[in-house]
Amino acid sequence: MKLVRQVLAARQRAGDAADPRAMTTANMLAEQLDGVGRSHEALAMYQETLGRQQRVLGSEHPSTLSTAGSVASTLSSLGRFADAIAIHRKNLVVVKKTLGDEHSSTLSEITCLAGCLSQAGRPAEAVALLRPTMLLRRRLFGEHHAVTLHAVENLCLSLREAGQVKHVGRRLPISCPLRNPRFHPSPPPPMSRLPPSSRACAVRLTPHQPL
Numbered sequence: 001m002k003l004v005r006q007v008l009a010a011r012q013r014a015g016d017a018a019d020p021r022a023m024t025t026a027n028m029l030a031e032q033l034d035g036v037g038r039s040h041e042a043l044a045m046y047q048e049t050l051g052r053q054q055r056v057l058g059s060e061h062p063s064t065l066s067t068a069g070s071v072a073s074t075l076s077s078l079g080r081f082a083d084a085i086a087i088h089r090k091n092l093v094v095v096k097k098t099l100g101d102e103h104s105s106t107l108s109e110i111t112c113l114a115g116c117l118s119q120a121g122r123p124a125e126a127v128a129l130l131r132p133t134m135l136l137r138r139r140l141f142g143e144h145h146a147v148t149l150h151a152v153e154n155l156c157l158s159l160r161e162a163g164q165v166k167h168v169g170r171r172l173p174i175s176c177p178l179r180n181p182r183f184h185p186s187p188p189p190p191m192s193r194l195p196p197s198s199r200a201c202a203v204r205l206t207p208h209q210p211l
Contacts, residue, residue: 080121
């Protein structure tokens with residue numbers, strides 16, 4: 001963390017704090033602060049960077065959207081779910097408009113919003129988002145693709161929290177693929193590495209038995 005602070009200070013001295021490299025370094029430092037439990041400091045840094053990106057890059061730039069997602073995630077960790085949900089909804093509108101309803105980034109933002117809703121005690125609303133997302137991933141990637149199985153896992157968890165399915169097993173958090181400031185998430189783990197309860201829920205799916 002000390003090294004990142006030094007790099008950030010050097011870049012800010014060398015030019016404008018709104019330089020893209022300085023903003024990227026600021027987000028790296030904020031992520032490290034959040035990782036060691038200093039979420040309030042991280043939030044302040046993310047919000048400062050977000051303001052600069054909105055002025056320099058525009059509200060619809062991928063880097064701006066990524067930082068906004070980091071702000072929302074940090075707000076969630078602090079229990080400020082209403083604020084986090086509002087940011088995710090705003091991001092989703094922009095991503096849908098620029099990339100389309102079926103783009104992977106759109107589906108990932110939906111998952112982030114659903115996870116936040118579930119954390120806020122609104123699992124039924126999460127299910128309403130995750131069900132069509134899972135069906136779309138299954139159509140695009142196939143029933144046994146890791147991306148589809150990851151969507152099934154998240155849907156199963158929300159269904160159980162909403163009291164709409166039984167025997168899903170112990171509570172696991174819905175994972176947000178945009179938690180890190182990258183616009184394109186990496187693939188989820190293969191099915192063999194999912195918890196047994198999630199695998200059991202996944203294998204019950206057939207093309208004629210949608211959730």
